[in-house]
Amino acid sequence: MDDVDITGMTLEAMQTRAAALRNDILQTPVVPLFSSMVSDVLDGAHVALKLECFQHTGTFxxxxxxxxxxxxxxxxxxxxxxxxxxxxxxxxxxxxxxxxxxxxxxxxxxxxxxxxxxxxxxxxxxxxxxxxxxxxxxxxxxxxxxxxxxxIHPFEGLHTSLGTAGVGLELMAQVADLDAVVVSVGGGGLISGVAAAVKAVNPACRVYGVEPEGADSMSQSLAAGAPVTLDRVDTIADSLGPPMALPFGHALCAVYVDDVVTVSDDAICAGMVVLQQAAKLAVEPAAGAAMAGALGPLRGHLAGRRVGLIVCGANIDTDSYLTQLARGQAALPDLLS
Missing domain, CATH: 3.40.50.1100 (Rossmann fold)
Known part of the structure; x- marks a missing residue:
């Protein structure tokens, strides 16, 4: 990590890039999540959903x-x-x-x-x-x-992270006094930019990543102190399935991300159910992962807090969605217990 130059990810650079993209990129809405189901698990936490599922192309x-x-x-x-x-x-x-x-x-x-x-x-x-x-x-x-x-790399490099930093800059301007932000993690392109932006605006705000158990390259990389390539990927969340972390994204995550947790595919499907029932959103598994992480392994960190959750995308066909929703219904009691 020491030889990876991340000095280009300054607040000024992120703001400049966001301004340059403003005419073509949507400032996606943030909505409060009013849900007794979520509130009961998170001890009254105030959860705000950043709806990147409404971005051009259906994802961030x-x-x-x-x-x-x-x-x-x-x-x-x-x-x-x-x-x-x-x-x-x-x-x-x-x-x-x-x-x-x-x-x-x-x-x-x-x-x-x-x-x-x-x-x-x-x-x-x-x-x-x-x-x-x-x-x-x-x-x-x-x-x-x-x-x-x-x-154009799917998740690695300065210009990719400068682009995704706009999600974090918008969220921090749209919701005051956030205590934590939860982001799904694939190759690290989204969380690297979001985390750098969030920490530049408010260093005290925690940033948590969520990976599938069967595609945990960033978790393993952070533990190893260097990018890791997986021998095998096994998850329904294909958007979170890159088999490796790479140097630039890993270096940003090592500096700006407080923790990355993992969730099962069953929990991911249950997270999709929560977003459907509580927020009326039909999302892809990658977005369900963030909710699963918040209600599962991160609940102790988020209880009673002001939380921003990135709903990263919704490119899913009807048949796949219904299949995963049925799987999530069966897994929901375990996620909420």
Whole structure:
């Protein structure tokens, strides 16, 4: 971590980037969660939901993708972009390219949800399907090598984190005196920016991450003091399934994140149920993970506090949602006990 330069993540830099993106990125709403179910578990905590599920493309990913794309000069943009993704980042990269009028070829895992594949194609991007894992990234690398395209990483790098920092800056301006913020964690692109922004505005505010038990690369990386690559990923939350943490995101998390906890897939589904019943939100598992973490392993830290919870996305098809909701109904008593 010592040789990773994170000095570019200043409050001024984050504010400048947020201002540069303001005309294209939505300032998503924050709503208070009035729920006896949640209040009983969290001892009367005041919970505010930051609704990034209403962002362009259906997730926070639009922020990072556009931030990276806008950092390219005109000559570089003319070469076009590529991305590797199981879904949400491909959608966001295609959307960002369309915003800037540049070519996009995105490589998606061939086990990606067809609903997300259709959303990526709807941006105007050319979608190339490859087997999941290394072959997906290799496909994007080939486009960089053979066509000169610029690779927009799904979660790593200064410009990605500067983009996602806008979530934290908005939340801190929208809700006064927060004690804690809860964020789902995949590769670390969201939490790295949110945590840096939150701590820049209020160093006393705690930032907690939540990972699936079967995709806990950031937890393991923070424990090891260096980025870790998992041998295997096993979770329904495919948006939280990158098999590794990487140096820049890990370095920011090591400095600004207070703790990262893990939750089971059953708990994630139960978190989706809570958001449906208490907030009337139909979200994807990645968002359910944040609620599961808040009501599960983090409840002792959040009890009676003022809490911001990032609802990171809602790109899910009806059939998958209903299946996971049924699973969550069965698991809900355990989450609330």
């Amino acid at each position: 990913k639009a922020r990072g993708a556009l931030s990276v794309a806008r950092s390219l000069d005109d000559d570089t943009r003319g070469r076009g972009i590529t991305a590797a993704s199981a879904g949400n980042h491909a959608i966001a990269a295609g959307w960002a390219a369309a915003k800037l009028g540049i070519s996009a070829k995105v490589v998606m895992q061939d086990n990606a949800n067809p609903f997300r594949v259709d959303l990526a194609r709807a941006t105007g991007a050319e979608v190339i399907m490859k087997p999941p894992g290394a072959e997906t990234f290799a496909g994007a690398e080939r486009l960089v090598r053979e066509e000169g395209r610029i690779f």
